[in-house]
Amino acid sequence: MTVPRQVQRTIGLMSGTSLDGIDVAYLESDGYSHVVAGPAMTFPYADDLRCRLRDVLGGVGPVPEVERAMTEAHAAAVERFVETHRLAADLIGFHGHTILHRPEIGRTWQIGDGALLARLTGCDVVCDFRSSDVAAGGEGAPLVPLYHAALAAALLKPLAILNLGGVANLTWLGDAADAILAFDTGPGNAPIDDWALRHRGEAVDRGGAMARAGRVDAARLAAFLTHPFFDRAPPKSLDRNDFLAGAADGLTAEDGAATLTAMTAAAVARGAAYCPAPPRRFLVTGGGRHNPVLMAELASRLGAPVAPVETVGWDGDALEAQAFAFLAVRSRAGLPLSLPSTTGVARPVSGGRFFAAAASPAAG
Secondary structure (H helix, E strand, O other), X not given: OOOOOOOEEEEEEEEOOOOXXXXXXXXXXXXXXXXXXXXXXXXXXXHHHHHHHHHOOOOOOOHHHHHHHHHHHHHHHHHHHHHHHOOOOXXXXXXXXXEEEEHHHOEEEEEOOHHHHXXXXXXXXXXXXXXXXXXXXXXXXXXXXXXXXXXXXXXXXXXEEEEEOOEEEEEEEOOOOOOEEEEEEEEOOHHHHHHHHHHHOOOOOHHHHHHHOOOOOHHHHHHHOOOHHHHOOOOOOOOHHHOOHHHHOOOOHHHHHHHHHHHHHHHHHHHHOOOOOOOOOEEEXXXXXXXXXXXXXXXXXXXXXXXXXXXXXXXXXXXHHHHHHHHHHHHHOOOOOEOHHHHOOOOOEOOXXXXXXXXXXXXX
């Protein structure tokens, strides 16, 4: 059966593993090839909410209370975004926040109350994008690759799109329309961010300043690369806390940052070896592209040009939020959100849970 292609005005919401805040992006799309990106904004988490989110990672602590507070923060972000840009939307794609990701035991958990968000915003909501894939035997991540493929349709291939969020993931696109492979490569910014917070009281190693002043511990880097995750063929995925900043314990603040940064880049290089053909270039999205030391490490290890996605006109700060707007449209049309080559699922799988604003009473 052919699914009608209906362009929808959609807002995508993303709260990434870096815990920095809420990305909000507007997208007009039919869920296929029609993609018109609109404005985007980021709303940093208040320090208290960021700490509360960090405390429930792993699915422990007062999860329901934190889920409500996080959902209310998303609703407030949508309200400000809509007022600022004077736009209307038909649908919201609400990723929520991942607090536990263990696909090997059939478990992935993104907190976020879709029904509450629909009530608070007065807009239809799609959420819980990953559970169907995991229930069908997939990794549940990464889910952004189908959006990458739609964006990159006209670009020269083979091409790699690298997302440097809290966890790093890679999308490889070949010349054929269905030539796609995606997987998590290893840690992204999370261990570096956690290290910077512990040693400098800052949420990130801004500009890579700590890493630039340090030296890489070669022995620790070599030991890190013996982790069995790197020998697993993709598709594969990680939880934010699978690789922790503790790998640098005992080093100075600067040497630890340099070593953790090198670990992230080396993991990407190990992952890139699984690409079916060498990419012509790597386009980098996510917060890590703002770290010049990490970008230089990548360029030295990958053997191909490395550049931020802005070089092809994309917005790297909005890309994941746009992706969940795109996936919300696909969900409503019953289209796949994941493929065997992106999550390891046995067959293409749709997903997402729908909450109609009209079906819920107004928020009190």
